[in-house]
Amino acid sequence: MFTTTQTVDVVPAQFVPQEQVPAVLVEQTEKATLESFTKICGAVEVLETDRTDFIHGMKIDGIISFVGELTWSMILVLPHDAAEMMAKKFAGFDIPYDSEDMGDVVGELTNVLAGVLCGSLENVGVKSQMSLPTVTRGSDFEQLMSDSLISHRIYFVANGHHFMVKLVVARHK
Amino acid sequence: MVIDDSRVMRNMVMQTLQQAELAEFEFDESGSGSEAIGKFDADKTDIIFVDWNMPGMNGIEFAREVRAMNWANHIPIVMITSETGSERMQNAYDKARVTCYVAKAFTVDEIREKVLPVIDELRKKREKTAAPAPVKTVAPPAKQGGGFFSKLLS
Numbered sequence: 001m002f003t004t005t006q007t008v009d010v011v012p013a014q015f016v017p018q019e020q021v022p023a024v025l026v027e028q029t030e031k032a033t034l035e036s037f038t039k040i041c042g043a044v045e046v047l048e049t050d051r052t053d054f055i056h057g058m059k060i061d062g063i064i065s066f067v068g069e070l071t072w073s074m075i076l077v078l079p080h081d082a083a084e085m086m087a088k089k090f091a092g093f094d095i096p097y098d099s100e101d102m103g104d105v106v107g108e109l110t111n112v113l114a115g116v117l118c119g120s121l122e123n124v125g126v127k128s129q130m131s132l133p134t135v136t137r138g139s140d141f142e143q144l145m146s147d148s149l150i151s152h153r154i155y156f157v158a159n160g161h162h163f164m165v166k167l168v169v170a171r172h173k
Numbered sequence: 174m175v176i177d178d179s180r181v182m183r184n185m186v187m188q189t190l191q192q193a194e195l196a197e198f199e200f201d202e203s204g205s206g207s208e209a210i211g212k213f214d215a216d217k218t219d220i221i222f223v224d225w226n227m228p229g230m231n232g233i234e235f236a237r238e239v240r241a242m243n244w245a246n247h248i249p250i251v252m253i254t255s256e257t258g259s260e261r262m263q264n265a266y267d268k269a270r271v272t273c274y275v276a277k278a279f280t281v282d283e284i285r286e287k288v289l290p291v292i293d294e295l296r297k298k299r300e301k302t303a304a305p306a307p308v309k310t311v312a313p314p315a316k317q318g319g320g321f322f323s324k325l326l327s
Contacts, residue, residue: 095181105179107179108255108277112255112278115255119257119259127258132227
């Protein structure tokens with residue numbers, strides 16, 4: 001899960017020193033999230049800030065890593081109710097939060113977002129390849145918090161349910 | 174045949190195809206490319222829907238395997254994918270001779286639009302093979318009498 005720490009040296013020279021997540025990643029992730037989730041859920045908005053507690057309470061995370069001209073990971077963070085809403089919108093039928101199918105759906109949602117993001121990045125000249133998704137479910141945790149990593153959080157709201165996309169890149173040493 | 178490592182996605186593909194009312198489908202499911210190759214029966218399979226990103230044998234590798242089978246390489250393969258990069262799409266067509274692709278998350282209308290031409294082509298092929306062999310029309314023998322040869326023989 002913490003594979004990003006192993007890929008520090010792959011980040012190409014034009015993107016280092018790395019003290020913040022490259023703007024192109026933030027912009028294209030925001031765009032890809034709006035595009036893919038608007039199609040699935042209807043209206044989706046980006047929030048400048050969000051007071052939702054994305055660390056405590058039940059939630060399910062979908063993680064995908066990317067390699068290519070940039071190396072980073074993307075984490076889709078869905079609190080309990082947002083996960084149930086999105087799963088229903090995506091699959092067309094109710095999927096209980098605790099079921100195995102919920103893991104499947106969140107993996108697919110993460111995959112869809114990552115696919116759109118890869119396409120958006122390719123359109124601006126950044127080629128990348130994505131991994132298969134990993135899904136984790138639980139409460140009171142946050143993914144990829146190592147000191148060697150830099151992260152950027154983008155907050156969204158869809159149908160009154162808040163969710164987050166976190167981008168993580170390795171800090172240049 | 175519907176191949177996807179996600180049970181939910183397989184159900185979504187089958188449900189959407191039925192809602193699209195393109196044909197009466199009988200589904201066979203597989204959770205991976207290698208499992209599908211093992212149980213694949215070309216005589217009972219009209220069309221294959223396969224996910225691109227799967228652990229083990231992915232959709233592209235599966236399609237290439239099928240295309241290498243002489244007895245099965247005519248079966249249309251529809252790639253279901255979350256990949257949207259144009260270069261990747263081109264790779265899928267070129268390397269695996271994929272018939273068409275459907276991007277996730279798809280709607281009933283999108284499935285109908287992409288899959289209808291494939292189903293139409295299958296129907297045409299089936300009609301051709303089901304139709305009786307055309308009867309050869311043979312022209313009746315020319316009446317002898319006024320021709321060059323009859324004059325010569327006489």
